[in-house]
Amino acid sequence: xxxxxxxxxxxxxxxxxxxxxxxxxxxxxxxxxxxxxxxxxxxxxxxxxxxxxxxxxxxxxxxxxxxxxxxxxxxxxxxxxxxxxxxxxxxxxxxxxxxxxxxxxxxxxxxxxxxxxxxxxxxxxxxxxxxxxxxxxxxxxxxxxxxxxxxxxxxxxxxxxxxxxxxxxxxxxxxxxxxxxxxxxxxxxxxxxxxxxxxxxxxxxxxxxxxxxxxxxxxxxxxxxxxxxxxxxxxxxxxxxxxxxxxxxxxxxxxxxxxxxxxxxxxxxxxxxxxxxxxxxxxxxxxxxxxxxxxxxxxxxxxxxxxxxxxxxxxxxxxxx
Amino acid sequence: xxxxxxxxxxxxxxxxxxxxxxxxxxxxxxxxxxxxxxxxxxxxxxxxxxxxxxxxxxxxxxxxxxxxxxxxxxxxxxxxxxxxxxxxxxxxxxxxxxxxxxxxxxxxxxxxxxxxxxxxxxxxxxxxxxxxxxxxxxxxxxxxxxxxxxxxxxxxxxxxxxxxxxxxxxxxxxxxxxxxxxxxxxxxxxxxxxxxxxxxxxxxxxxxxxxxxxxxxxxxxxxxxxxxxxxxxxxxxxxxxxxxxxxxxxxxxxxxxxxxxxxxxxxxxxxxxxxxxxxxxxxxxxxxxxxxxxxxxxxxxxxxxxxxxxxxxxxxxxxxx
Numbered sequence: 001x002x003x004x005x006x007x008x009x010x011x012x013x014x015x016x017x018x019x020x021x022x023x024x025x026x027x028x029x030x031x032x033x034x035x036x037x038x039x040x041x042x043x044x045x046x047x048x049x050x051x052x053x054x055x056x057x058x059x060x061x062x063x064x065x066x067x068x069x070x071x072x073x074x075x076x077x078x079x080x081x082x083x084x085x086x087x088x089x090x091x092x093x094x095x096x097x098x099x100x101x102x103x104x105x106x107x108x109x110x111x112x113x114x115x116x117x118x119x120x121x122x123x124x125x126x127x128x129x130x131x132x133x134x135x136x137x138x139x140x141x142x143x144x145x146x147x148x149x150x151x152x153x154x155x156x157x158x159x160x161x162x163x164x165x166x167x168x169x170x171x172x173x174x175x176x177x178x179x180x181x182x183x184x185x186x187x188x189x190x191x192x193x194x195x196x197x198x199x200x201x202x203x204x205x206x207x208x209x210x211x212x213x214x215x216x217x218x219x220x221x222x223x224x225x226x227x228x229x230x231x232x233x234x235x236x237x238x239x240x241x242x243x244x245x246x247x248x249x250x251x252x253x254x255x256x257x258x259x260x261x262x263x264x265x266x267x268x269x270x271x272x273x274x275x276x277x278x279x280x281x282x283x284x285x286x287x288x289x290x291x292x293x294x295x296x297x298x299x300x301x302x303x304x305x306x307x308x309x310x311x312x313x314x315x316x317x318x319x320x321x
Numbered sequence: 322x323x324x325x326x327x328x329x330x331x332x333x334x335x336x337x338x339x340x341x342x343x344x345x346x347x348x349x350x351x352x353x354x355x356x357x358x359x360x361x362x363x364x365x366x367x368x369x370x371x372x373x374x375x376x377x378x379x380x381x382x383x384x385x386x387x388x389x390x391x392x393x394x395x396x397x398x399x400x401x402x403x404x405x406x407x408x409x410x411x412x413x414x415x416x417x418x419x420x421x422x423x424x425x426x427x428x429x430x431x432x433x434x435x436x437x438x439x440x441x442x443x444x445x446x447x448x449x450x451x452x453x454x455x456x457x458x459x460x461x462x463x464x465x466x467x468x469x470x471x472x473x474x475x476x477x478x479x480x481x482x483x484x485x486x487x488x489x490x491x492x493x494x495x496x497x498x499x500x501x502x503x504x505x506x507x508x509x510x511x512x513x514x515x516x517x518x519x520x521x522x523x524x525x526x527x528x529x530x531x532x533x534x535x536x537x538x539x540x541x542x543x544x545x546x547x548x549x550x551x552x553x554x555x556x557x558x559x560x561x562x563x564x565x566x567x568x569x570x571x572x573x574x575x576x577x578x579x580x581x582x583x584x585x586x587x588x589x590x591x592x593x594x595x596x597x598x599x600x601x602x603x604x605x606x607x608x609x610x611x612x613x614x615x616x617x618x619x620x621x622x623x624x625x626x627x628x629x630x631x632x633x634x635x636x637x638x639x640x641x642x
Binding site for chain 2: 102105116120123127131135138
């Protein structure tokens, strides 16, 4: 058995190779450029963790983990185009460094390459894993579309926002874990609990991300505070504030959104504080976190085997283990 | 056994259904809109033909045929974006009717849906067919990138152009046939001959397409004559003309490209005629057509079984059977 950190290192070592042919340069070099920007590689490590929860790591888990990381990077390349984002992790996005046509086609071929890694796994579970991968990939697209749709709407129901976050972010975490479990020979019931663990943990993580954008320590957070507020993003905090604000506060929020004053972040944070949005978000996050841990508890393997997943959950939700 | 026409009708009937869920509307409605624009559905019918060359049609052939048609439509949605084309078959392209973000994401999810149909086939040949599908899909992207690269180059070697056409157009025809053959239980050797038949036929078809753009009967061709010339496209004819033109003609060609006079099409056609480009193209097309037919001959099944493929080849290359 390995710790979360050890598996991260093992996967990174495995992943650091050129996944693409040399030619045509304008198709494949952008793919490799984007991969070397790096990332936390959380999703592929989830697959290894899911496998090792039940059995020794099988080489197939590395193949699917690679596919999942390539899929994730494909979504980032295309999402950056849709968001017109020029930087990612301080580096130029593909459509900025090259151009939109190249980003479009490089993203496409990265998705196809992901499927090529899946094709290499044992035929016994290929169909099952491919089906889950396809379902998840379509859901991620659905989440991205809902996110873009929400930008055009004046307001969004909290339950719709949670659904969107589930699709855009959590299902891939959940599927990454479950695919590992399938490779590890887990029962249907254990597979489902692990999926639900990932789904709930992903939502807890997103609530925390929204919280840190408003109330985080700028140095630890690594991003400027209030970025979501500046962009009028509909976050957990914003939607809840709009939900419980009194008439005056509602007016203020609408005014801030339409006029974009210089001190918008400070003013919005005052309203958030007056509405006690921070405490509410922490409670909601705790609710999803506990739901995740309950599903982990319910998986029928020894507690010792679950340690790396507990470690991961605490790492993601920034708790001391 | 069925004729090419019968299989076309069978496939169309099978394909005419909504392949996508209802929600999110902005993701899936554009997919279904684009599919109902229609098309000749040549590629999926090739899979049915490939299957029936060796055995009765298996339902799996319909599943993969559907996947191949969805894949082809995914490439069209994204290619239209890259070419900034506003119309296809007289209908608005997806990025024109909706917007670029929607076209990007709808294309992505259509590709994912293609893989979902592949996941349904029998595990015995799933890995083999998935691997061939992935290889082909990546090659189609490579061909598209080469095509875009060529637009930026002053000139292109004929052999590079043929390689590009092979990747962008022919490999999908070849793979569609071969996948059908795999489902039909064909031997490795027969599979390879069928693949080569498709590859060579595809190149012959493209030479003809380039020829008709310059010398076709506008009524039969269905497109305006000289479209490629107007857009300075590097076609078989253009590359050969540039190859064999004398110094004077070369100068004229370069002048036409840089100045775009009103009578550019007529002037370029005069040079094509002076260089005997039409006869050359017909000979080249014939060479590839005969190579295709030789591979069809070499497939070890009765001539009777090959009749629908001969029919198809004659239909594509516009000969009387």
